[in-house]
Amino acid sequence: MRIGIDVGGTNTDAVLMDGTTVVSATKTPTTPNVGDGIVTALKQLIAQSGLQSSSIDGVMIGTTHFTNAIVERKHLQPTAVIRLGLPATVCLPPMVDFPDDLREAIGGRSFLAHGGHEFDGREISPFSEDEIRGIAREIQAAGIHAIAISSVFSPVNTSFEEKTAAIVREIIPSANITLSSKIGRIGLLERENAAILNACLRTLAERTVTGFKSALAEMQINAPFYISQNDGTLMSADFAADYPVLTFASGPTNSMRGAAFLSGLKDAIVIDVGGTTTDVGVLQRGFPRVAALAVSIGGVRTNFRMPDTLSIGLGGGSLVRGNPVKVGPQSVGYEITSKALVFGGDTLTTTDIAVAAGYAEVGDANKVADLDAAMVAAAQDRIEELVNNAVDRMKTSAAPMPVIAVGGGSILLKRPIVGASEVLMPPNFAVANAIGAAIAQIGGETDRIFSLADMSRDTALATAKQEAIDKAVAAGANRDTVEIVEVEEVPLAYLPGNATRIMVKAVGDLKES
């Protein structure tokens, strides 16, 4: 049996799953020391199910803890950045686009060194050991242990970043080193930014993962545990301690993966209706479609593969007012249980409209019995329009697709949705996050530029696929189950030799120990 845990900013949710069955689910408040909340959740889960801790095969944890640390600028370590690329890139030094308060929070020390590669693999300039030694000594003298290393075109050739790390480790044996090539894709600033965010989170990550470990030890759970990452796959706990930044945006991913699991669908639109906003995402082959554009975290631009979600200002607490009727984006939020009409409040919300229209039984229906029927109809029309537009914007083709509705506010979605072949509202949707964590798989990906002048397109694709599969296996996937879930080819303008960027993602089931 597997346990899935979602450590959110407000609640810690946990589910116990036997194969594909949800045996038990629980929700408790998140604690400042995240381990305590996990222990409470596990205790409840075990009490509810009468489970022996020895029969647990694995624990999967999803957390927003590291994202929150960046957003709140808390628990961040002083960090130094070494970038290899001189004489290129000087005009935009590391952290050039960081918000000032974040740059200050991590000390903002950066060094430029020779090295780096061209798009076709040539060296920009020769690597200099002495230069790196000098930089490492300066970092040592400053007493800094968190170090991010980036190199121009390191996704094409990782050697300079690796050589640099080896030299730095010789001089500062206790260094926590993050290589940009291990984290991001083409786009130096964005990849380097992600490496810096990772470096400054490493100490917190080690502490947090240790907290998770001791929570499990306290419950006498000896099963291996994993942390879920932003693409819906798992990493081992030790890997997560090294790469906390890969947990960013794992929340929406887990929720969408959970929705896929609960509904049994692999290709669908997911609508998550909360109190203030509705997030619409797309499942492709069981995984969230990723955003094509740069994503900003805590004011820092990165190029992570984040789920492509559209957020609109519609939720169960959205205000309904005006003539013609306007819905949202303002909302009563968590105060819905005191402010909405059906709960005895004085504010007309979308929940009141749903109750008045007979869609939902929430609170006291008598309190909305006198609402003007034409106004209620107009508000429903507006809600329908907002939902239809959002769903349509996220679709990749005109063909109808199934829609999965989750979240407390999905009571608003009783009308048919244009372009939806069916609308599903699965049970247990409130813990979709924790379920998404529990069912996660292991992935690997590659992202490189291939010159199709030197090799056929088929060879390039096969090479890229093999690299992705090998990476997934190295990360702990069972080779027999690994399959390619995503292939993207982008022909590059203004480059010779039919240069093409190929991105491949492979995913497989977790190898049982």
Next chain:
Amino acid sequence: MRLLNERNIEDIALGAAVLGTGGGGDPYIGMLMAKQAIRDYGPVELYTLDELDDNDLIVPTAMMGAPTVMVEKMPNGDDIVNAFKTIGKYLGKPIRATMSIEAGGLNSVVPIYTAARVRMPLVDCDGMGRAFPEIQMVTHTIAGITATPMAMSDERGNTVLMETINNRWTERFARSVTVEMGAMAMIALYAATVGQLKTAAVPGTITKAEEIGQTIRSARQTEEDPVKTVREAVGGYMVFKGKIADVQRRTEAGFAKGDAFIDGIDEFAGKRLQMSFQNENLVALIDGTPVVTVPDLIATLDIDTGEPITTEGLRYGFRVAIIAMPCAPQWRTPAGLDLVGPKYFGYDIPYVPVEERYG
């Protein structure tokens, strides 16, 4: 003369992306470079052509190469200064200022970096009034100004100076040198006097881009219809409103070509617009009938925010407005149409000025 600060640069890059008609590069790197240079070296002076002496020498500066490489191997900064100064050294004359060669998201702001670095002014004009993919496609060519002497510099300190027999040869050689330099080069070319530029250049481009950028930004804050306000700000025409139904892409000879198909909404319901692009938007047809063609400007705007969408960013489901703007008058001459008319890009469609269809 007025001073450009960091805020102006964001507006210029955003507005230039509208004039870039779907191409012209990602503004992010150029914008960061220009902002950083102003932070380090102080604000940049912007002059109109009329404020300068007719004999003043102006040398445009730009980045040339693959956008995918620019986001990975950023310039040194000295490279563009080297290219710029090499032209002055070769001509043996003092340079008075730099200018933008194209009004795209990237190359509208790169010369602001140059200006800040060399402590010289920027001139409020450009050589296209929009974006185009090749070196000879500038209004200077029509006026008989040669691209060469052209200087191309890399971050290592290499500078290649070339003289060619015409601007199309310049394009050929420059493309090869760019590849050797790592698919990206900083360039200075099309040296001309203010007197020449008064007829050869497209005046007022920087200010126009800035006004468009400001309009989009303020439309976000008020609840006005941003597309309508942008269209009014650029003096353009509403060609179409709809939802992208399909995008087909292919690569030919290093150019990202393709077609977007847009199904009409509101007053355009029941109609379908086909937009053909090659890096930039080139031709729009409604139900098979041409409505706007290059060199007039075809911009794709997000219907909710008024923000420009690049050809790479076109995706199924986006709700877009297509607006058209008249091109600079130089492009409408026989020589201009020869350089950048529909025929040059392989479309067998006669050019009809957009005002004649919508005026």
